[in-house]
Amino acid sequence: MLQIYNSLTRQLEEFQPLYKDYVTFYNCGPTVYDFFHIGNARNFITFDNIRRYLIYRGYKVKFIQNITDIEDKIIRKAREEKVPVENITEKYTRYFFDYRNKLGILPADYHPRATEMIPFMIEMIKGLIEKGFAYEKGGDVLFSVAAFKDYGKLSGKKIEDLREGDRKKVKKEKEAAQDFVLWKSYKPGEPYWESPWGKGRPGWHLECSAMSMKYLGETIDIHGGGTDLQFPHHENEIAQSEAYTGKPFVKYWLHNGFLIIDGEKMSKSLGNFFMIKDVLDNYSPQTIRFFMCMSHYRKPLEYRKGILTNAQKGFNHIKDCYQFLKEHFSQTESPPFILCDELLHYQYLLPSELENFFKQLFAYKDEYESAMDEDFNFPQAVGALFNITKFLNTHLREDNVSHLPQKAAYGYALLDKLAGILGLGDPDYEKGTSKDDKTMDDIMEILLSTRQQLRKNKEFALADSIRDRLEKSGITIKDFPDKTTWSR
């Protein structure tokens, strides 16, 4: 049974989507005015892991993530660089997709842009005014928080408790300090759209409601985001959506914890952030994803010097195990994904002589699933992965193992499948087909066989120097009694 911690009810709940095995899933996406940092990456990766696990559990998942391409910070940046707004948003949208891909995060089923939703957002605003939830003042349209009785149900805040005195400036147009803007009136030099209230642009909160409703329906199963979005962003989404439709907006609210640096939240405004593009210069995507699995997704995760090196070593265990297993594959073995299907869905196809082996393997698979079933406990799931690698490493190295190639292949298939949910699948899996890789393989084959000859002749000094020099070029080679392997 899959249990999810729901921020709305503040408790663990059994996951039951609205429509049996179909899940509608929305995650708040980036505002495209800069590269994204490793803190943003935590959000993207967390919800990618969750999405992949739901798919693994047999759900059909429709996943939508917005691109905010009209917003104050974008306008400011465009002004600073003296370029049109579109230059900024196109550039950083492209970078967002690029680095998302590099991190192995699945694309959403659709990434709507805020600017393409404007007609629908205007529809919503009209509806909200008609129903008495919003009012127009001097070209702005504001949502009246007082009109929505459930306001505060997600964040647990009471309107009267909020410190309005501390708010930088309460706009004069507002009837109440907590009212938030649905439509912003035009100021000279800003992009604008025509509306019944004059030229202007939509308020930030509205786009998520609009996209969620348009692409996933009036009530959706899961809405994710960083914990800082809980208030006011998600609170406002609930208010405007439920006021508009009269129906519940989201069944399960999920919020990921922050990345902490030097004891503080990593954020753009504090200036203590690391861009993912820079981190990727020194660490692999799998290392970064392993790091994200080192803590429960709802808890804070400390990013500090050396922590990624630690993560790298952790992932190396899994990576080395892939390599070890692949060395024992028989050429006639089916591809891993077919073997994995047999393992998970067509168990009657499995060779009966491997029964004990599968029994062990399934015990660890169950351990992994139990961990993930309890609110996606990544650290515990990784523990189960280590149990699998240890089992395979030990068992398959015993003397006279029966059916070694088959066991290696099935073991590989399962490990790659389960680890892959967390973005820790075999990094080599997709490589090896391009021409460059083929050439590289040939060169290494020549080099290593020559070196093998040197070792046979006990010319160790030269053989070792080849190894050292390759290491400096980022290629690690390992000598075994019967063979030598290499990896990048």
Place this chain on the structure above:
RNA sequence: GGCGGCGUGGCCAAGUGGUAAGGCAGGGGUUUGCAAAACCCUUAAUCAGCGGUUCGAAUCCGCUCGCCGCCUCCA
């Protein structure tokens, strides 16, 4: 001021009623021409503090201390 969260071995981190997973680091070993990898053994926490509930608590309740987040754009 209001609301919420956190405090587990040297470090990271699971565990939320029956006497502490796992990873990294450290020590020893098997293996190896050496190195790496792998495996085995091992060092190390009474779970922030105090009090309470219970046959029994890291795990429930209360208080104290410390840290953090939200209340303003922010994953």
